[in-house]
């Protein structure tokens with residue numbers, strides 16, 4: 001009987017995509033996915049270290065596995081991802097979870113098949129973590145979670161060292177993938193039926209590639225090249241740092257029809273003094289000016305963001321600057337986070353950590369403001385016709401679909417059978433805070 005695997009993924013799209021690669025490598029070894037951990041032969045947990053609650057969830061999940069691992073000595077438990085790049089985590093695993101079979105880091109994913117075979121054959125415990133790496137391994141197999149949408153890595157790592165963030169320590173220095181490799185991969189994906197790609201990187205705006213004639217390829221040039229690929233309907237990207245958003249990229253929203261009218265542009269705080277302590281290298285006015293430029297080129301652009309509440313030293317006035325910025329910009333939506341102390345980051349040692357109850361109270365006020373504005377923005381779409389990439393059918397009724405607009409808004413709608421994987425025009429009939437409702441316009 002074929003061996004089976006189960007992967008649990010915490011964290012961002014980069015991690016999701018790494019898990020797709022791990023699944024691709026396992027499929028290459030003739031493993032098949034299992035819907036439940038209980039009957040999998042290999043269990044993999046891909047971890048995130050960005051906030052403390054992801055740490056808790058990881059150790060919680062691991063705790064549940066102890067019993068299963070004891071009952072089934074043949075089971076292999078592997079853990080990987082950002083948390084494995086932290087020595088204190090490896091030390092804790094070795095001392096408190098000695099039954100974990102395999103630990104590998106973000107720079108050694110490509111060695112996973114070999115490591116797994118070693119663990120299986122020799123029943124040894126293995127740890128394979130590299131601190132940083134210049135190397136980009138190409139051509140790893142990927143088992144995609146979606147037939148018509150795909151993630152494409154264009155760069156790895158981050159050089160920005162925002163003072164709260166662990167990523168530069170876990171994902172290493174910035175390195176860009178070769179432009180030709182990216183174009184080749186996307187062309188293959190399109191041949192395979194992919195309509196939408198999301199370019200991934202911690203800071204895609206600092207992408208630096210080289211063209212066929214040896215010329216420098218900036219992020220906007222890459223978008224322009226990708227836009228020329230016949231059959232590719234939609235290009236998205238994640239994530240952008242405001243300090244590196246170029247005018248060329250802003251113009252791409254006008255010149256590249258397949259670039260979706262959406263940008264995720266994390267602001268983190270609306271207060272210039274907090275932004276300075278965060279080492280973000282832009283101020284409140286710079287951010288507002290950027291949004292104005294984006295809207296002058298693409299008036300309908302959806303703008304989403306990340307905001308951290310309760311950064312060390314954040315005063316009520318500074319927090320109010322964030323609330324005012326949210327009102328002023330009118331974000332389509334925002335991910336809101338409670339500041340979480342990360343070991344080894346500069347902000348860990350900052351004085352004036354904000355008390356938990358104040359953080360929570362501010363967080364609730366922020367969420368109320370963000371949601372009120374999301375609902376208002378969504379309501380403006382009622383009566384409009386939107387292009388929607390059809391992603392799935394509802395379980396109860398196969399003519400009720402879900403999909404996303406170019407502006408990344410979730411739509412539930414009625415449409416003809418067999419619409420999945422196509423881009424259809426949907427008339428929006430209703431809206432709420434988190435989604436839109438509609439009907440397909442043209443039934444051909």
Ligand code: 5AD
Pocket residue numbers: 050051164165166266268306307308337338339340341342
């Ligand atoms: N605490 C809270 N939120 C954080 N983020 C990154 N580090 C932290 C932290 N220490 C948030 C930022 C980033 C998003 C991916 O996670 O908003 O944009």
Ligand code: SF4
Pocket residue numbers: 158159160161162165166167168202203241
């Ligand atoms: Fe972290 Fe800042 Fe880099 Fe984003 S840009 S990954 S927040 S250090």
